Amino acid sequence: MKAFFDWADQRTGYKKLVHETLYENVPGGARWRYVWGSTLAFCFSIQVITGLALWVAYSAGSQTAWESVYYIQHEMWGGWFLRGLHHYTAQAMTVLLVFHLMQVVIDGAYKAPREINFWSGVVLLLLVLALSLTGYLLPWDQKGFWATKVATSIAAITPFIGPELQKLIVGGSDYGHHTLTRFFALHAGIIPGAMVAFIVAHIYLFRRHGLTPKEPRRRPDAAFWPDQVLRDAVACLAVLLVVVFFIIRYRGAELGAPADASEQFSAARPEWYFLFLFQLLKYFPGGTEIWGAIIIPALLMGVLVAMPFVGNWKLGHRFNVGFLWAMLAGVGLLTYLARTEDAASPEFILAVQSAERDAARVIVLAQSPDGIPTAGAVTLLRNDALTQGPKLFAKNCASCHRYDGHDGLGSQPKDKISASDLKGFASREWIAGLLDPARVDSLHYFGGSKQKTGKMVKFVKEDIAEFDAAQKAQLQKLIVGLSAEAGLKAQSAADTRDAVVIAEGRKLVSSTAMNCTDCHKFHTAGTDDPSAPDLTGYGSREWLLAFISDPSHARFYGERNDRMPAYGPDKILTAAEIGLVTDWLRGEWYEPKADPLPNLIPPPRRASPK
Amino acid sequence: MAFQDCPHCPPPTPPEDRRSFLTKAAAIIIGGALAITAPIAGLFVFLDPLRRKSDSGGAVLVASLNALPENGEPRKFSVLATRVDAWNRSPNVPIGAVYLQRVGDKVRALNVVCPHAGCFVDYRGAKNHFFCPCHNSSFALDGQVQDPKSPSPRGLDNLVVEIRNGTEVWVKFQNFRAGTHDKIPV
Known part of the structure; x- marks a missing residue:
């Protein structure tokens, strides 16, 4: 072995190199x-x-x-x-x-x-x-x-x-x-x-x-x-x-x-160690940002580069050390200000939450059986109802409607609620509320819109309010039957279980006893010239797509439509966008099945460092 | 102390040397741990392909029986299936090709890839054989090596074929390792 090292040393001189590296003198010993x-x-x-x-x-x-x-x-x-x-x-x-x-x-x-x-x-x-x-x-x-x-x-x-x-x-x-x-x-x-x-x-x-x-x-x-x-x-x-x-x-x-x-x-935001520059830029009004972005940083670097010369002067070294401490303190202060400003800004906090939501969601979609298309993962979020639905709703619907009391994204819009809250639209609970005399003219349903004075509110507040116990029981079945028209994903188990009640409920919607078909159409029952929205397939994807597209269509409100725009014919939203809002309102989006086998390496889940 | 009773033991190490030895040992051990961390982390990612298995799915519909000449002449068809390429999943794209030919009332499917080195073999109608343009292997219509001087270690790879609903030719498409005598799926 020694012979080999000597052989190698004669050819490379590595021993001298190693010796020089290891036996470099440290004046005053290790510190x-x-x-x-x-x-x-x-x-x-x-x-x-x-x-x-x-x-x-x-x-x-x-x-x-x-x-x-x-x-x-x-x-x-x-x-x-x-x-x-x-x-x-x-x-x-x-x-x-x-x-x-x-x-x-x-x-x-x-x-x-x-x-x-x-x-x-x-x-x-x-x-x-x-x-x-x-x-x-x-x-x-x-x-x-x-x-x-x-x-x-x-x-x-x-x-x-x-x-x-x-x-x-x-x-x-x-x-x-x-x-x-x-x-x-x-x-x-x-x-x-x-x-x-x-x-x-x-x-x-x-x-x-x-x-x-x-x-x-x-x-x-x-x-x-x-x-x-x-x-x-x-x-x-x-x-x-x-x-x-x-x-x-x-x-x-x-x-x-x-x-x-x-x-x-x-x-x-830039990486945390550039936050001071980011913060510095806020103090320079339009047209002068060159000072914050280029001139001041360049001057500071200039001082740094000049330190060896400055250090030769009598107090130069002290100046250099003082300057460095001052610069660090300035950087620290600006970083602190950037952080506290962000921490105190509700908009920024919401934006971070939304960013984290999108980041987590796109991973779920990328891991779905469809995987990532060659057009890139960016299309996954663009075509995802859970991601786009709330954004489209906030922008296009929330000036009148609400979703669970907010604009879909968790904020409160400028305008007061003036149309129904659409969370759980067409679900049993939602329809039950609509047919509740105490709630039908609340802001949650028709209270804010033209329909407040319409026949439906009148019917619920006068006729349904008078229902006896037997009629109330029938109403419950009717609700279950009507809600089944929507075929909501969240209700699929209940709908399968309650098939008998649903059949009864559907008959009740069509029956003259409940008066629905006086104004509405329901499959074959009802007038051919209805004065209220068609209840056939109420809340289903097809129904909701057509409704959002054109609520003034004869199939829906006709000329009784209040303020809702015809999003389709007026080209306010594309067909794909209407589809995304529809799917989101109906709770139709990809959800992963629970992983039956735990992954050996835990899937990375994180919250960003604060 | 114990070593004073032992006549063959070396004299006690001076404390200075022992300290130095401990320092050196600690420096080497810590230095070693530092040196291997990043390479090991990198090695895991580098070796990741070893645990990836090829996605040999089920049979796919390749062609209609009507598209195959009655005389048994081979025809080339693309195989469309879901291609998984690392993070991308693309449904219904070409993942390979096969030669299909009628053999009586059955259909024979040969993978177009030469088992020698993975080139794409040609069907030469004039000579009625398959020929690999890379290293001149030639194969008979049934896929067997035709010329004993052919460098290919085995004949073209036969694939499992199923006729469904009378006219649909379904092939279980697979690639096999090149350069071996045996047909080993990759």
Whole structure:
């Protein structure tokens, strides 16, 4: 064995190299304050390895980026852990960079003859931030998409070259495949390549000038190995443990809903360590944002770069240390303000909830038997009644109607309720309420609309109110029979069970005893010229589609229609949109069957770190 | 102390050395743990394909019997089925192709993929055989290797065929490992 090592040494000289590496002099002996550079090197190596492993499964393209990340996160062996390791180590790296910079400045390690090494470190700091920025977009989820749009729009206000610069970064005039291929090339090739070059230079220069000892020296000089190595290793272990804690706590990195340029996303925020810049931009009124976005950050970087020169002056070092602390305090304050403003904004909280809902929903749809179509996962949410129904309802219906008292999305619309609350429309409970003399003219039903003075309300309040016990029992059956017309998913078990009652109920709707068919039509019963909506298939998909499309049609309210627009013929909504609202109101959307076999690896479920 | 009673034992280690040994051991152990974490996490994802099984579904309708010439000449047909490609699931897309030919009142189905190295074989009407354009394997109409000099280790892969409702030709479409004597499904 020794012969082999000697053979190899003669040809490579590795022993000398190893010796130089391990027996580097540490003036004043090993100290904890020297660990930061090593922790950063460790983080970088983790990023390279995990990055390459992610690359094996990542596909940069606007129909495949989110999808491949979804696949890594939810389908591949330990993919959630790998992604988490990459994601949280990136964040750790930013924090450690600050520690490293502080230690270098406080200990005066930036002064002559180490200026160039200091500047190479500043370049590395910028490269790490560039990696964060480019990596944030790659999953192509709503958060990364909208946050990066802000960043590239800021690039466009750069004097002289702004618009061209933006086009070059985005890979065209709009976001698409080439945005991803370019960001990916930057993130996985160009920037890491530059980093390797700068790290080599940084370590070479560090070795050339040696460590800057913290005075006073407490112990005699010692070799790097083993005492400082152990301290470095323990520090790296601590970093790794913190990262693993976050991975386990949040089951890997967040993955939002797929990017959709047509879908509002008010929860867009940059990664937390860029929040101070985000906040800073709020203070610059229109036309002056170049100050917050470019000039001030550039000036601060300028001061940082000038530190080695400033440090030569009498009070220069104190100024540098003070400046750094002040800058950190400013960044901290701005970050704090950004956080508290968001935490106090109900709109932002709702937007985050909606984002989390969409993110969770799209995973359910992606895991459905239909899987993800080649058009991309973004179509899953666009065609999902549970996702789109409430949004369409809030926008088009909630100025009059309500859904369980709100606008479908949990907010209160500006206008007071003036048409029925449609939660559970055509269900037994809903019809029972409509036929309840105490409730029919409440705001929940006809109280807010023209129908309040109509024949139906009059009939319920006068005739039904007078019903005797036998008639009330018949009414119950009628309700069950009429509600069965809708064929609601939520009632399918009850409808199957109550087939006999339903048959009786349907007969009662048609019978003259209950008077329904005086005004309504029901299958073959009733007048051919009805003055009230046709009850045949009441609440069924076909019925509701036709109703929303044109409530003024003779089959429904005819000219008695109150204010409801003809969404179909007037082209307010497309047929597909009417279908989505209809399906949502009827409770028809994909729900996964309970997984009979528990997955060996727990499916990653997470709430985003607050 | 015990080792003082033992004449062959080495003299006690000085505390400084022992401390240094512990430091070195700890540094190596922790360093090792740090070094393997990321590669192991990456390796799991890298090895993920090993647990993926091919989706050999049931039979699919490929053609109508009427589309096959009475004289037994082979005709090529695409096989449409649900293709699962990692995260994408695409119903009713071509996942491969087969040669179908009448053999009496039965139908023979051959996978178009050459068992040698996976190229797409041609049917050559003039010579009435199948020919692989990559390495010149030739196959008889029944799929057997025709020329003993053919590099293919086995004949074209026969697929299970079912005739349903009199005219529907259903094929259980499968791909097999190339380069082996035996027909091993992939």
